[in-house]
Amino acid sequence: MEFSLLGPIAVTTGSAELSLGPAKRRSVLALLLLQPNTTVPLEQLIDSLWEDEPPEHARTVVQGHVSRLRATLAEGGAEAYGIELATHGSAYLLRLPEELIDAHRFGELVALARPEAAPADAVPLLREALGLWRGPALTGTVTSPPFAAAAHALEERRLTAVEALGRAHGALGEHEQAAAILYSAAVNHPLREGLIAGLMRALFHTGRQSDALEWFHRTRRLLNEELGVDPGERLRGAYEDILRAEAAGGGRTGAARPAGAARGTGSASGGTASSGTSSGGGRSGASGDGPSGDGPSATGSGERPVDGTASASVQGSADRDEARGDAGTPGTGGTRQGTPGGGRGGSGSGRAGTPPRLLPRPPARFLGREDQLAALTTVLTDGTTGESPLAVVAGPAGVGKTACAVQWAHLYAGSFPDGQLFADLRGFGEGDEAPPAEILGDFLLALGTPPERVPSSAQAASALFRSLVAERRLLVVLDNARSSAQVRPLLPGGPHCATVVTSRSRLDGLVATDCARPVGIQTLGHEEGAALLGAMLGPDRVAEDPAAARELVDLCDGLPLALRAAAAQLTARPRWRLARLAAALRDERRRLALLSAEDTGIAAALRMSVARLSADDARLLSALATSADGHLNASLAAALAGYDPERTQDGLDRLTEMHLVDEEATDVYTISTLTQLFARDERGEGGESDTGGTGDRP
Structure with missing residues (x-):
């Protein structure tokens, strides 16, 4: 028996596919498969299944879907595979060997591939991994923020694997194959700069210099027109490498900039500096706060947002060229x-x-x-x-x-x-x-x-x-x-x-x-935060539920970036009330994912800050995140981190200077909820030994 998430939701046994029924039943199964061997509360299922307010009989509907899924799996011989759909109070648990899930097998194959160190081995592993995909992830589920976030995360993993396969072919000198693999992905994701950079390099190595440079200029125009940003580090680096290689090899005259290339300037478009808004894998936030997006406001109303959000971080390359x-x-x-x-x-x-x-x-x-x-x-x-x-x-x-x-x-x-x-x-x-x-x-x-x-x-x-x-x-x-x-x-x-x-x-x-x-510059209060939501969503939508607007401001810690991401969720779902999103954001496990718009969001912004910390300070931040209410003093911080008092105080001072911790009064420190959630996630994913950033760089 095999379970498919990488495409239409499906369960196959032998050569037959089990009949799973309507979209909500498939969605229940998908949510359980996304968290295998983990209890999933009934309330989480309800929140995820209904785009609008759930009906009064929602619990009965979900219970009916679970009952039918249990019968369907039993008819397919689930017991022989060690599969059980169990009820634990008001939660459900799908117990199964995780290798039966295609997304799990995909992740294992990608993790085994080492495109730079062992490209000959990486190519078949990555091809097998990508061969598991049968279409867009989670096809057939309902449209809701949890499923959209999960599908986006899976798609990001797929594109990362495509880029890795392109690098593996390139390391083997198989540049035609690399270009063919990267081309279709680049066409479908024209703003994903890592893909474009890889495609440019592959095209250049096949002798198609003009095509490679045209991809850069096309992407630069799209970034400027759609996002108001300049190319990021990887895309700009690929462009400059091609220009330097052409100049060194007697290529097209006048292609390389006479001054910038010699100095190693980072501006391929004639700009003063990189915008810092795009990572190798896509878009990130506006310049000035990395992906945090101290940048454009996606408002459509006549009002103006309180935080002055705009694409205020980058200068268009055409203007700078002029x-x-x-x-x-x-x-x-x-x-x-x-x-x-x-x-x-x-x-x-x-x-x-x-x-x-x-x-x-x-x-x-x-x-x-x-x-x-x-x-x-x-x-x-x-x-x-x-x-x-x-x-x-x-x-x-x-x-x-x-x-x-x-x-x-x-x-x-x-x-x-x-x-x-x-x-x-x-x-x-x-x-x-x-x-x-x-x-x-x-x-x-x-x-x-x-x-x-x-x-x-x-x-x-x-x-x-x-x-x-x-x-x-x-x-x-x-x-x-x-x-x-x-x-x-x-x-x-x-x-x-x-x-x-x-x-x-x-x-x-x-x-x-x-x-x-x-x-x-401080975070927004309730009145200012509600005004920002009103500017983005329309004042009437906020006025109909002012209590929910205040709660959203609190759940977003008053950060304009987080509020914009929350407003983006609501803008895409005009029938939703603010209270519906507030209820979803109360789940701390989902909050950071929901407060992201594509590959930008508060998690990406915080990651940039934490990446600049020393390993000791990153571990201290991770320890502070375990505080129950985010309020603590130096003694409690030392106990949580296992540091001596002097080392703890020095670390607290540095975290305060970086605005990751706030000193409200003498020896009274607070850490915001979103920072706590991010630091806990980082600790859970990488362990304490992997939390440190690049703070030791000169």
């Missing part, structure tokens, strides 16, 4: 100044007489954050000190830091007539952070420095940058910074310049050495 004149590429309209610097009033910009305008587009429907905007105005327009003012906008992942900084920058752009510069420092994104030399190179090009005059060292480039802007009225926005050391070389020195930095860290070093003024 401002930079495509880094000196002939024929792009970018007239360069003969000498670096030039005069005031933008004479040294990338286009003669035009100051650089590298800000991302303004955040759509920005509303609220008046206190933070006023604080930025106070800090950045203070001319009494005779120094270049510096503000640090800090807060937890997904709280809207980038949107606030970019909104202020657009409001006050007129105060900086010599230009506005923007760069994503990638401090909390996929891949490595942006090195200062890369960002400085882009700034110098935008300011009119000829490519051959851009210094290769960060120290020399920083000195030239400060010299060029010493007498200008210029605004610099440095988004998504990881550390003070990353920011310092990028600071202008002129008294008429101003700088805004956004980060999940407080960047205390900048406060100490550069007199930075912190501007904190």
